[in-house]
Amino acid sequence: MSLLPWTIYLSFAGAALALTAGTRSAAAARWTALTAAVASWVVALLAAKSFVPSNAAQTLVDVAWIPQVGARYHLTADGISLTLVVLTGLAATAGILFSWNINERVGEFFAFYLTLIGGVYGVFLSADAFLFFVYYEIAIVPKYFLIANWGSTNRQYGAMKLVLYSFAGSALVLAGLIWAYAISGGNSFALGDLAAAATTFTHAQQVGMFFLVFFGFAVLAGLFPFHTWAPTGHVAAPTGASMLLAGVVMKLGAYGCLRVALPLFPVGFEFWQPVIATLAIIGIIYAGFVALVQDDFKFVIGYSSVSHMGFVLLGLAAATPRAVAGSVLQMFSHGVIAGLLFAVVGRMVYERTHTRQLGDLRAMPLHKLMPFAATVFVIAGLASMGMPGFSGFPAELSILIGTWTTSPLWTAFAAFGVLVAAAFTLRVMQVAFFGKTDAGGAAHHDAEHHAFAPITLAEKSGAVLLLGATILIGLKPDILLDWIVPALQSPLMQTVLKGGVQ
């Protein structure tokens, strides 16, 4: 357990080493980055192995940092953070495997990539609001450079939009946190202390602070109507970065909502609860319909991310233990599945066909030309639709059941969203991979002549890792739920969760 902070340090060290190695050779940078990512992941898995679930977060490091403002370097881990740390390790490793074909400024690419990862690990482990925010912002700027330098379609626009949305969101969070900190007397940033002080705030203050902090984080979680950065950003990003953005960065927002906004300002939450749920449901259904009519393969996946993140936010809005447990499970599940989908679209298909237009892809019988990619996409698509046997199923089911006790109406709408998700996934699967095999001899003939490079070992191992994770959790969600459920019984969480522990 106590090794867990090394996930952060190994990532930052890996970033520096990859930058240095990149000046020698591209291969050295790649292997350095992979080693750093795998090492962090191994640290996370070792910690998970020795993890004893309990309702108290386990302190990893706690030293005075900036005594003048009362900020402490305080890292803790409980079941929720551990789940997401393990996810980060997995997504980072797979993302590097799918970035193996980056050829330009390789050292810099992996330096930005691992800096982002280090920030993400830090957020998941922070127990001090100041520290949390510092790591949260460390994870923002590298995204800009990853997308603007190595991305595709409209990359500079997508990168700028994404980074401005993220930064505007974090400005709201900062405003809310400093406000709460200043009114509480300005002595401590510990989440527990802030929550204790918040009980003395007026109703208007709680409502205002919750608004700033929750919606600031929700921008990054893709809450409608602040979601528009996500599709453009995901599409513009290079594959490895898309996998990270959808896989873990959007989780940062949801995690911030869960870890900071909800427990600190329960009164404010009560006020905003219906608004959040409504926006989450609109997001689920609206993004699903938009995904249904996209022409660009990657945009479909981009909007599907928004739709699936809507479930996470709905689970948080429902605020029952089962729904919130489902939300955390959905964070893990979506992190894995979205990574897989982006890997297939961005790396396996686009790097070979050089098109993402569904109209063009329809003319190529990809299931014959790229059977591996087609198989992976079909499995990932099924998982994304929430088929039993994959991680999406227990997650979404648990959110829907948990939401029922709060409001059956919300459940009904969200369940409709599941159907929309099935519709757009099946449509894109059919059009992209099982296009007209016999449509016009000429087109078919052309397609036969496309000599697509074979799927590389790196891609295969990345895909297998992610597929394994979604199936493992699909078959045995208890692995994660056994960590998550006790964490929800902590005193901080209990202030906001209703309906007892199930």
Added chain:
Amino acid sequence: MNLDYAGLFRALAPETAIVVGALAVLGVDLTLLRGRSLATRMNVAALISALSVLVAFMLNGTCPCGRCWVGASGPVFGGALMFDSLANATRGGILGLVLLTIGVSTGARINRNPAEYLSILLFATVGFLLMAAAQQLLVAFLSLELASLSLYILAGFDKTRPDSAEAGLKYFLFGGMSAAFLLFGFSLLYGLTGSIELNHVADGLRHQGISPLLIVALVMVIVAFGFKAAAAPFHLWAPDAYQGAPTPSAALIASASKLAGIVFFARLLWSGLGFSAGNVSYAFTSVGWLPIVAVLSGVSMFVGNLAALAQTNVRRLLAYSAISHAGILLLGLIAVSRNGTSPIFYYATTYGIATAGAFGVIGVLERQGGCDSISDLAGLYRRSPLLAGCLMVFILSLAGVPPLAGFFGKFYVFAATLKLAGLAGVAGWLTILAILFSAVALYYYMVVLKQALVVAPAKDATPVRVPIAAAVTLVLAAIAIVAFGIWPSVLLGAV
């Protein structure tokens, strides 16, 4: 009045070291280096200047051993100067920033008379150092003028470029005008209180209400302050001065001069005029100079951030960014009553390092082919990875991205102002405005970084050769930004 000349000399040992250094720079250049190349003269002059600044740095403050001869604490020379922890920390900060500027000068384009340039820079430094400790209106005014007159010369030093002459002239005209305002304000204060000692002025004002004459005096002082801090609407000189002046001059105006100015005015306004401050913490503001400062702060943030969005010239962009940062510094000034001066000291120091560093990078580029518009930075990552990396650190620190020092500076100021009374008054809402503007500001900073780190270099772009002294200076400055950001207590402990 107790005129202790020996005590004065001990306290002013740093100033003495710098004056000796300035004379040595001129002397060596006139005697030993006649006929040598410009580069040699520049390097020797920079070396002597840097040594004198280092000596001054060591002589500054009180030595912990307690047996040393130099150093001072408390009032000196009958209370004309005040050597408290703020003064000593500020003097240390000023010396550090001047050292940075000297290092940056070695990489910039100084076409003639490098020794004169650096010696005038050192004279300006003496002015800054005295400003940080001045406790009496006349000493304050004289030290401000010493600094300002030196800066006018530095701004117009490059006689070969009309731009530089324009910068010098504009800066001089605005500065002269504001000095007149300040002196007039001081004379009214003297008339109202019968003293030029800050604590006597404070005593005199304690028992007076706000009279029309006092309001005129306050407005005069604030106008001069607005000019010095480049706060809107007194900012109009800044873009032209930053654009036209030689880069090290611009760096000095934006860094050490600003730190000295803000500390000087914080002392003047709070310890001299604190009883006529008024209040902006609650919805009903009361009359005094605080409401005026609050207005200047808000206007500066608006003007600085919005105008910066439209800039294509990188120096003008830095100038407007300086105006928006001035808005935040003024916000910090409002909170001095509650949190002391450490937020503004930290903010001004780290802002100075970052902006002087950015000017340093521009200076090196300028010497090798020009760097006017932002697009001239294109492909810097390939032309000089070192400069690109340093520029990234400086610009992100200006933008306030953690873990760099700019972030903690902003955070500390914002926390201080919100501690006044939450969102109950103008100060709180200005803070929220400042936080939201930081997202706007990120856009124009990212535009700069986009050119430097993303856009491919022009076809005819050549690698940039960075002089070794400038490279070392810039790297040290970047390290300082990171280190002060991660361990702010190092700087905060000094105040």
